[in-house]
Amino acid sequence: MKPKIAAQSGTFESSDVIFLIEPMADNSGRKLEISSTVMQQFGESFHNIVTEMLDSYNLTDIHLIAKDKGALEPTIKARLETAIKRSMDQQEGTLK
């Protein structure tokens, strides 16, 4: 699967993360650009969270940019879920 539209969620604030997602052509694979102020300490954990969630949504052809300023795990997951749902045009509520 791939995203339908470009989408984003999150902020550049400290303790938050911003995700930007855009669709890629079929079979082009995942292009992940992750940067984090805590890359050395939590880079692997961050990468795993992203990969697992993309897997769970079956997203294979996707360009994802993450800029993290030390968000906690629940924050990362919530921001990423929101970005994915927005990009798949699935999000409910007013902030579509």
Added chain:
Amino acid sequence: MLNSLGREIPEYIEGIGKLEPFQGALMKLGKGWMDEPTIPAPNRAYLPHQSKLCKTLEEAIIRSNPQNGMTVSFHHHLRNGDFLLVQTLTILHNMGIREITLASSSLNECHDPILPYLIDGTVTRIFSSGIRNQLGRAIALGVLETPVVIHSHGGRVRSIHTGKIRIDLAIISASAADCEGNATGSHGKSAFGSIGYAVIDARYAKEVIVVTDNLVDYPCIPLSISQNFIDHVVVVDSIGDASKIATGTTRITKSPMDLRIAKLAADVIEQSGFFVPGFSFQVGAGGASLAVAKFIREKMRNKSIRGSFMLGGITSYCVDMLNDGLFETIFDVQSFDAVVSNSLLNNRRHIEIPAALYANPFNCGCITNKIDVVVLGALEIDVDFNVNVITGSEGYIRGASGGHSDTASGAKLTVVVCPSFRGRIPIIKKRVHTVVTPGETVHVLVTERGICVNPAFKELEENLRRAGLNLKDIHDLEVEVDKITGIPGPLEYTDKIVGIVEYRDGTIIDVIHQLKEK
């Protein structure tokens, strides 16, 4: 060899000499006399009516006869607005002087431009209480062959008068000075307040240059620095960026987290048994630490408690408390904002003190020995209450020892305030990366998630428990925070030592290893 905190300390380091391991905060001082002699300060003679004025900084430096291997000292009262350190080193570099020992009372971001001089061998050794930004990063990654020496403000004075630091040339920035070198920071367009850290430099350096952007008619008063120690006087357009030296007043933080921590800390102080008439008090200038003063001020008013003195880095908030009559006196070694300079100049109860009187452990009693309550910050603290204020979570040198260990060792109640995690990095560790202040001198840690009393201080714990404060075992808090943040991956280091951390008495409390860059 291991010091008493279990840190591995080499017996000897090339370029530094023999190292003495830390054995406890008051072990060495407890003897009452010190083996290290006070070295004689240089004697010079000047003839009547001989002029000290030089046209340029370069001319003054040439007159001071700079040599390879010299030690040059600076003071950091101009903080991040200082122009002269970079200018001086550039002049020395252009003259071809090499292997300089840089002995600044601290280093800030504005000193980043000297990094090329560390790389090219102009500067080969550094003594400082703090190192930050690009310099801290480069040093952590091993740019210098000889480790830097991190000292406290009090320890610096000790190092100078025992000859560990032998200053050949001291540069003293002054916002007002006269043709003989009487100088002060308390007035002028670049006013920065107290000049306390530079007093020992003036006394001990072989050559002393006073640099000012405000030459006043003789005599310049107050004589914060006096002419009998000054060799040359230079007038320049500007000694620093006034907007970065000191601005207006210090505002109390609006961060809900910092305010919560500060309120808890104030409750701790109130219930500690030390919040009594005549108590003395020191707070830092940053975030939660300064905000504690706001809550203490309210409590002092409510309970009609009047304190004795405030000490240290002084903010406008301290001045307000002095003017409100809540404290009798301010002892000021470093002033943080413009209002403070004004008070220092005009209020006789606001007293400028040299670093030796502030915190030097090798004398008959510095003022930190008289402190009742001090509130300090931390980059990290561990379950043994050891505090790191020098190396950041990413392994770089990015802080300052400052007066942290000096005041902690003197205070009856040392309160460390910090959030339990910053970003995703837990602040409470099993073992801090670098110890600056030993846990035996820290009484209580206050975080937004609870208060941890050092178990060595039973009476304090009892007082706080009886007052109904939310006390936690620091081990439990450490686990609690790790659960929230996750456990950070370890940083990797080499065997090379890039920094040694002196305790205030000159023993080595920890070393900093070279960071492996990923």
